[in-house]
Amino acid sequence: MKITSTQFVKGIRGTNDILYEEIPQVAFVGRSNVGKSSLINCLLNVKNSVKSGKKPGKTKEINFFRINNEFYFVDLPGYGYAKLPPDEREQIARMIQWYFLEEVFKRKVVLVLDIKVGPSAMDIETLRILREYNRDVLVVLNKVDVLNQKEKSAQIKNITEQIPGVEIIVCSSKTGEGGEQILEKISEFIRE
Numbered sequence: 001m002k003i004t005s006t007q008f009v010k011g012i013r014g015t016n017d018i019l020y021e022e023i024p025q026v027a028f029v030g031r032s033n034v035g036k037s038s039l040i041n042c043l044l045n046v047k048n049s050v051k052s053g054k055k056p057g058k059t060k061e062i063n064f065f066r067i068n069n070e071f072y073f074v075d076l077p078g079y080g081y082a083k084l085p086p087d088e089r090e091q092i093a094r095m096i097q098w099y100f101l102e103e104v105f106k107r108k109v110v111l112v113l114d115i116k117v118g119p120s121a122m123d124i125e126t127l128r129i130l131r132e133y134n135r136d137v138l139v140v141l142n143k144v145d146v147l148n149q150k151e152k153s154a155q156i157k158n159i160t161e162q163i164p165g166v167e168i169i170v171c172s173s174k175t176g177e178g179g180e181q182i183l184e185k186i187s188e189f190i191r192e
Contacts, residue, residue, distance in 0.1 A: 034117075041173070100135060115155050
């Protein structure tokens with residue numbers, strides 16, 4: 001898939017007509033600081049279309065980006081950021097859960113994990129909920145550039161044992177590794 005156009009449409013915090021448009025949505029979810037926004041920028045082949053930062057918790061809304069006038073990339077806030085006030089953490093968790101429970105036209109979920117850290121209890125619970133509601137999920141292990149080949153193999157094996165039965169792609173939003181594979185999976189989903 002070649003991305004020819006990207007347009008930020010809007011950020012939402014609750015019900016909005018954009019959710020119910022008959023346009024496929026590819027939602028990126030994961031813990032704070034796993035590189036969701038950086039991964040989207042890498043896939044779009046741009047530097048700052050999606051705002052990202054070194055400090056976790058930059059994304060506070062559900063942000064919609066129209067891609068090729070065909071589908072949306074949906075950048076969700078990260079969950080689990082401990083330095084946010086408890087009420088704000090809870091609000092973000094509820095917003096993410098609400099988004100996934102809403103019935104939309106067509107949705108694929110890209111669960112982004114930090115390959116070095118592996119899945120947290122919150123990641124495993126998120127995956128459980130997504131499976132329970134029959135959401136189409138692709139797991140992406142980001143930040144592979146920080147590991148050597150031996151560490152990479154060990155982590156992939158470890159993560160596959162912790163979350164069996166899901167499709168996993170290894171990538172680096174820094175180097176672009178795995179980006180074409182992710183876009184191919186997204187392309188398959190859009191064509192279904």
